[in-house]
Amino acid sequence: MADKPKLTVSIVTPDGQVYEGTSTMLVVKTKDGQLGIMPNHVPIIASLAIDEVRIQHENTTKEDAVAVNGGFVEFSDNTATIVADTAENESDIDVARAESARQRAQETIRKAQDAHDNSQLRRAQISLRRAVNRINVSKH
Numbered sequence: 001m002a003d004k005p006k007l008t009v010s011i012v013t014p015d016g017q018v019y020e021g022t023s024t025m026l027v028v029k030t031k032d033g034q035l036g037i038m039p040n041h042v043p044i045i046a047s048l049a050i051d052e053v054r055i056q057h058e059n060t061t062k063e064d065a066v067a068v069n070g071g072f073v074e075f076s077d078n079t080a081t082i083v084a085d086t087a088e089n090e091s092d093i094d095v096a097r098a099e100s101a102r103q104r105a106q107e108t109i110r111k112a113q114d115a116h117d118n119s120q121l122r123r124a125q126i127s128l129r130r131a132v133n134r135i136n137v138s139k140h
Contacts, residue, residue: 005039027054043076067137093138102131
C-alpha cells in the first residue's frame with residue numbers, strides 16, 4: 001500500500017528558517033479567516049494575520065505551534081512555504097518577555113488614547129496582538 005501524501009512545511013523570516021518538517025495538515029489564519037491545507041490542496045497564496053500556525057502530524061494528536069506575525073503562505077505541489085515578518089516556535093518563546101511586551105503595549109494604548117494619537121494607537125495595538133499571540137502559543 002502506498003504511503004499517504006504529506007506536506008512539506010517551511011517557515012522562514014528575514015532572520016532565517018524557523019521551522020522545517022512534514023505534516024498531514026497545516027492550519028493558518030489568513031486576513032480572510034482560517035485556512036486548513038491538506039496534501040493535494042489546490043495551489044494558493046494568502047496573506048497571514050498575526051496568529052498561530054498549527055502543523056499537525058499523522059497518527060498522533062501532537063501538533064507543532066508557531067507564533068507568526070504577519071507575512072504570507074504559498075502552497076503548491078504539497079509544499080507550504082510561510083514567509084513571515086517574525087516567527088517563534090512555541091518552545092522558543094520567552095513568556096516573561098512576551099508578558100512584559102503585553103504590559104508595555106497596554107500602557108502605550110492608554111497613553112495614545114488619552115493623547116488622541118491614532119498612529120501610536122495602531123502601532124501599540126499591533127504590538128499587543130503580537131505579545132498576546134506569543135503568550136497563547138507558549139501555552140500549548
